[in-house]
Amino acid sequence: MASIPLEHVLLLSAALFCIGVLAIVTKRHAVAILMGIELIFNAANLNLIAFSQHDPKLLQGQVFALFVIVIAAAEAAIALAIVLKVYQHFNTVNINEVDASQG
Amino acid sequence: MVLILFYTFAFLMLCTALLMVFMKNLLHAVFMLLITLLSLAAVYVLLMADFLAVTQLMVYVGGILVLILFGIMLSNRGDTIFIQSQSGNKIMGGLLSFMLFGGLVYIIARTHFSQLSWIKQSETFVSTGAKSTLHGIGINLMTNFALPFEVASVVLLIALMGAAFISSQIK
Numbered sequence: 001m002a003s004i005p006l007e008h009v010l011l012l013s014a015a016l017f018c019i020g021v022l023a024i025v026t027k028r029h030a031v032a033i034l035m036g037i038e039l040i041f042n043a044a045n046l047n048l049i050a051f052s053q054h055d056p057k058l059l060q061g062q063v064f065a066l067f068v069i070v071i072a073a074a075e076a077a078i079a080l081a082i083v084l085k086v087y088q089h090f091n092t093v094n095i096n097e098v099d100a101s102q103g
Numbered sequence: 104m105v106l107i108l109f110y111t112f113a114f115l116m117l118c119t120a121l122l123m124v125f126m127k128n129l130l131h132a133v134f135m136l137l138i139t140l141l142s143l144a145a146v147y148v149l150l151m152a153d154f155l156a157v158t159q160l161m162v163y164v165g166g167i168l169v170l171i172l173f174g175i176m177l178s179n180r181g182d183t184i185f186i187q188s189q190s191g192n193k194i195m196g197g198l199l200s201f202m203l204f205g206g207l208v209y210i211i212a213r214t215h216f217s218q219l220s221w222i223k224q225s226e227t228f229v230s231t232g233a234k235s236t237l238h239g240i241g242i243n244l245m246t247n248f249a250l251p252f253e254v255a256s257v258v259l260l261i262a263l264m265g266a267a268f269i270s271s272q273i274k
Contacts, residue, residue, distance in 0.1 A: 014207035025196035029188035074262035081266035
């Protein structure tokens with residue numbers, strides 16, 4: 001069983017990260033921006049797991065990726081609660097229209 | 104065989120992630136993100152991280168995507184069936200992320216990660232013949248990472264309480 005080359009996994013992770021950055025920069029809907037942030041978390045996890053492949057005794061990369069997933073879950077819960085609060089207050093979640101001086 | 108599966112899932116992942124960015128309809132974008140996360144779990148399996156793949160399925164696909172769907176459903180005005188997501192800064196944003204990708208590719212190509220000394224000396228899962236990482240992760244969580252494990256549980260509790268507090272507060 002051949003193992004996957006490390007560089008290819010890193011390139012895949014870099015591509016995923018850049019697509020996440022693209023989503024964050026271009027999207028105007030707050031939930032779409034959150035989806036870009038999830039892509040960036042997953043790119044970081046892929047890097048950690050790719051290096052953990054060469055560390056079968058300690059598995060530190062995989063344990064760290066587990067903590068990243070936990071923090072991502074907490075972040076998603078908080079961020080969506082804030083999005084709902086913003087929607088109740090401004091009646092929109094388009095971040096270009098959310099302005100404290102207008103609300 | 105492993106390599107073919109890896110490239111297939113990598114192609115699927117990048118295509119659906121790009122479609123997620125360019126989709127006008129936000130619900131379709133969420134389903135594209137679902138396929139991206141599923142193929143990422145498959146890549147985790149190919150990288151010998153079986154426990155992480157199951158966790159990915161349960162937490163991301165089962166938890167976070169449902170949360171995002173709830174966020175979309177509860178935050179639309181109700182006047183349109185299809186929730187559109189507008190986008191701006193298309194040219195500058197595309198240029199920025201493309202330049203970032205170029206820089207990352209340049210760094211990865213220049214560094215020669217597989218020539219690093221600790222990776223060359225290290226043994227992989229194939230040489231040790233390990234079948235599952237579940238045992239190792241369990242031992243690690245209870246010995247070396249016991250304090251971060253407990254802190255993570257407290258963080259999750261505080262985050263859930265904070266989310267419930269923020270979204271239920273009456274102004």
